[in-house]
Amino acid sequence: MDEQYKPGTRLLRAGRPHRGWVNTPVTRASTFIYENVQQWRDTRARREKERLLSYGARGTDSTHALEDALVELEGGYRAKAYPTGQAAIAVVLLAYLKSGDHVLITDAVYEPVRRFCAEQLSRWGIAFSYYQPDGSDLADQIRPNTRMIYAECPGSLVYEMMDLPAVADLARRHDCWLAVDNTWGSGLLYRPLALGADISVCAATKYLGGHADVMMGTVVTNERAWAPLERATVDMGQTVGADDAYLVLRGLRSMPARLAMHERHALRVAEWLQSRPEVARVLCPALPDHPGHALWERDCTGTNGLLSIEFARGIQDADVERMIDAFRLFGLGASWGGFESLCVPAYMTRARTVADWSGRGAVLRLHIGLEDPEDLIADLDQAMAALKR
Ligand SMILES: *Cc1c(COP(=O)(O)O)cnc(C)c1O
Numbered sequence: 001m002d003e004q005y006k007p008g009t010r011l012l013r014a015g016r017p018h019r020g021w022v023n024t025p026v027t028r029a030s031t032f033i034y035e036n037v038q039q040w041r042d043t044r045a046r047r048e049k050e051r052l053l054s055y056g057a058r059g060t061d062s063t064h065a066l067e068d069a070l071v072e073l074e075g076g077y078r079a080k081a082y083p084t085g086q087a088a089i090a091v092v093l094l095a096y097l098k099s100g101d102h103v104l105i106t107d108a109v110y111e112p113v114r115r116f117c118a119e120q121l122s123r124w125g126i127a128f129s130y131y132q133p134d135g136s137d138l139a140d141q142i143r144p145n146t147r148m149i150y151a152e153c154p155g156s157l158v159y160e161m162m163d164l165p166a167v168a169d170l171a172r173r174h175d176c177w178l179a180v181d182n183t184w185g186s187g188l189l190y191r192p193l194a195l196g197a198d199i200s201v202c203a204a205t206k207y208l209g210g211h212a213d214v215m216m217g218t219v220v221t222n223e224r225a226w227a228p229l230e231r232a233t234v235d236m237g238q239t240v241g242a243d244d245a246y247l248v249l250r251g252l253r254s255m256p257a258r259l260a261m262h263e264r265h266a267l268r269v270a271e272w273l274q275s276r277p278e279v280a281r282v283l284c285p286a287l288p289d290h291p292g293h294a295l296w297e298r299d300c301t302g303t304n305g306l307l308s309i310e311f312a313r314g315i316q317d318a319d320v321e322r323m324i325d326a327f328r329l330f331g332l333g334a335s336w337g338g339f340e341s342l343c344v345p346a347y348m349t350r351a352r353t354v355a356d357w358s359g360r361g362a363v364l365r366l367h368i369g370l371e372d373p374e375d376l377i378a379d380l381d382q383a384m385a386a387l388k389r
Contacts, residue, residue, distance in 0.1 A: 015069035076220035085203025088217025095232030099125035108133035108155020133160035161292025168196025206337025262305030336367035
């Protein structure tokens with residue numbers, strides 16, 4: 001019914017009550033009381049296929065409203081929410097893979113996923129290996145038992161792009177699932193499912209929540225990929241509380257406005273950084289000198305608050321660490337996507353095992369928040385003085 005509207009309008013309308021309150025009331029719930037035995041039996045028979053109220057862990061009005069908005073956001077078939085982004089990734093890997101299978105993981109992957117593979121997948125007898133962040137060696141890396149290509153596009157820390165429609169073709173030819181971590185794009189800037197992926201994962205902790213006050217992960221799939229995810233999610237007891245679902249749904253309403261502002265501020269800060277002799281390169285796919293710029297232009301509708309600085313040769317990690325300690329506005333902390341500016345050192349030679357970062361400069365990742373960009377520039381300017389030994 002909402003097909004006639006543009007994505008921004010549809011996102012504001014999705015997951016809302018059909019009449020009455022603007023927002024879906026928060027339903028904190030475990031037990032659902034049935035009318036009678038017939039309804040109880042009937043619900044239990046149908047709940048695998050249909051979305052019904054039957055028990056808190058399987059969904060409440062609050063989580064169903066969030067799921068509807070997520071499906072609208074990512075353009076998929078159905079959605080599920082998880083306590084963290086990492087939990088969503090863990091369920092995705094375990095839902096589609098079994099002992100004896102092999103999964104190809106991007107070398108640009110969010111770091112904790114590497115540990116999950118090494119510590120957990122290996123215990124389940126699932127083999128994994130890493131491919132180049134731009135996907136250039138994927139065709140050569142596929143094995144007879146490869147059942148999933150796991151991508152992250154743009155990649156963590158330096159935002160490598162890959163040709164996702166081409167990777168989707170390759171995956172289909174080899175009967176592999178294509179799962180994409182879409183935290184960077186958050187469904188507004190990038191839509192993996194529309195580009196051919198089967199599964200899109202998002203750390204809603206970042207831009208969907210948007211206020212650094214909630215943890216959540218989301219997964220949206222196409223129709224083909226839905227059943228294994230639904231099964232694994234129920235079997236692993238994965239769900240989210242109604243209050244958290246409400247917070248993410250509330251964050252979603254202002255996400256287009258926030259992202260537009262993050263983009264404007266980040267591009268202003270990037271422009272200033274590019275004029276500095278300490279900076280070899282500002283890494284952001286929206287900038288024409290980024291290696292993934294052409295793909296970004298083709299597949300993304302904008303950029304966000306993330307920028308990484310590659311420093312000039314001669315500036316060492318220890319110098320960058322002094323700069324971090326000198327910041328007054330940029331906080332040193334994990335995660336991003338809240339309203340505030342953050343930084344974190346990116347030790348790239350350790351963060352990549354296939355891509356070669358030797359000979360490149362030290363890297364600092366910035367999240368440009370909603371503060372006035374001129375204040376952020378002044379903070380960067382004063383903190384850069386600490387780079388000098
Ligand atoms: C933060 C992040 C995650 C994990 O999200 P959490 O909610 O912190 O577990 C996953 N993928 C990417 C790309 C992230 O940046």
